[in-house]
Amino acid sequence: MSRPPGALRARLHEIIFEADTPAGRLFDLLLMLAIFSSVVVVLLESVASVRARAGPTLHALEWGFTILFTIEYILRLTTVGRPLRYARSTLGIVDLLAILPSYISLVFPGGQSLLVIRLLRLLRVFRVLKLAEYLRESRTLVQALRASWRKIAVFLMTVMTIVVVVGTMMYVIEGEKHGFTSIPISIYWAVVTLTTVGYGDLAPATVIGRALAVVLMLTGYGIIAVPTGIVTAELTRAIAQPISTQACPACGAGGHEADAVYCRRCGSRL
Numbered sequence: 001m002s003r004p005p006g007a008l009r010a011r012l013h014e015i016i017f018e019a020d021t022p023a024g025r026l027f028d029l030l031l032m033l034a035i036f037s038s039v040v041v042v043l044l045e046s047v048a049s050v051r052a053r054a055g056p057t058l059h060a061l062e063w064g065f066t067i068l069f070t071i072e073y074i075l076r077l078t079t080v081g082r083p084l085r086y087a088r089s090t091l092g093i094v095d096l097l098a099i100l101p102s103y104i105s106l107v108f109p110g111g112q113s114l115l116v117i118r119l120l121r122l123l124r125v126f127r128v129l130k131l132a133e134y135l136r137e138s139r140t141l142v143q144a145l146r147a148s149w150r151k152i153a154v155f156l157m158t159v160m161t162i163v164v165v166v167g168t169m170m171y172v173i174e175g176e177k178h179g180f181t182s183i184p185i186s187i188y189w190a191v192v193t194l195t196t197v198g199y200g201d202l203a204p205a206t207v208i209g210r211a212l213a214v215v216l217m218l219t220g221y222g223i224i225a226v227p228t229g230i231v232t233a234e235l236t237r238a239i240a241q242p243i244s245t246q247a248c249p250a251c252g253a254g255g256h257e258a259d260a261v262y263c264r265r266c267g268s269r270l
Contacts, residue, residue, distance in 0.1 A: 013079040013249055016072075031072070035098075035121050038065035066102040069118075073099060081250035085266050089251065094121055148230045155226055163190040166216055170209060178205045194220040 018024040038061075044050045045058045073095050077083040086092045098118040167187030174180040179202050180189065189202045193216050204210045250268035262269055 009079050010249075012075060016076055016079055017249075031121075034065060034068060035118050038062070038069075039118050041065065063102065066099055069095075069099045080248075081268065082266055085251035089265070091121075144231055148233075151230045152227055155230070159194070159223060162216075162219070163187055163194055166190045166194075166212065169212060170204065173206060173209045173212065174204050178209070179203075190216060193217055194223065196220050196224070 014021060015023045015027050041058050041061045045055070045062065051058065076086065076092075076095065080086045087096070094117070098121055101117070164187055167190040168183055170189060171180050171183050171186040174186075180186045185202070192199050192202075193213060196217065204213050248263035248266060248268055248270060250263060251266040260270060
């Protein structure tokens with residue numbers, strides 16, 4: 001596919017990626033309407049009674065939206081200066097995943113149900129409606145999660161160690177006659193108990209087993225608050241600058257600071 005001439009390509013980029021012009025805003029609003037409508041079609045098609053009455057129509061609409069989004073995805077790739085960078089970006093991957101299930105369903109029937117992932121594309125509403133403050137808050141949250149992932153990883157390793165040890169102890173204490181037929185099953189019980197879910201499909205019957213369960217339950221209440229505290233501490237440290245709604249003309253990345261001159265991802269001039 002040949003790229004459009006410079007002027008036309010710049011105009012298409014402005015319409016498709018920017019929300020500061022009437023044409024760009026109209027394009028994004030229509031796109032969101034199409035995304036929402038396509039998800040509704042997928043949901044209706046999963047209802048047997050509706051599918052029996054309007055199955056062919058819903059199927060045709062589903063493919064119509066898929067073709068529309070495929071054309072839009074190709075246009076996005078052809079109007080950015082670095083299409084591979086856009087394709088590897090978060091929004092680029094989401095755009096691709098929004099159309100793949102329909103084509104996968106040609107080989108694996110039923111795969112079209114995964115089209116509900118198109119709802120993720122509605123994240124563009126923050127740029128369309130100029131909700132820059134929400135973009136700033138989301139970026140602050142991402143920064144906090146990145147800064148705390150090592151602490152959370154250590155915490156999860158500790159939790160896994162606890163459930164393995166306690167699960168093994170419960171297997172030894174209760175044994176198969178009380179439903180703890182293997183160590184993996186006992187670990188499953190430990191996870192359910194530690195997280196305070198308590199399905200009730202397994203329960204200790206001995207005094208020692210119940211005492212161990214009580215200790216694990218009380219431990220669970222204390223453990224649940226740990227990751228929340230870690231992320232909260234990082235959020236208080238994260239300082240975010242005002243966010244612009246401008247998209248990079250080279251890779252299509254958004255979420256730049258208001259005074260940014262170069263793209264935060266590819267380094268191109270904004």
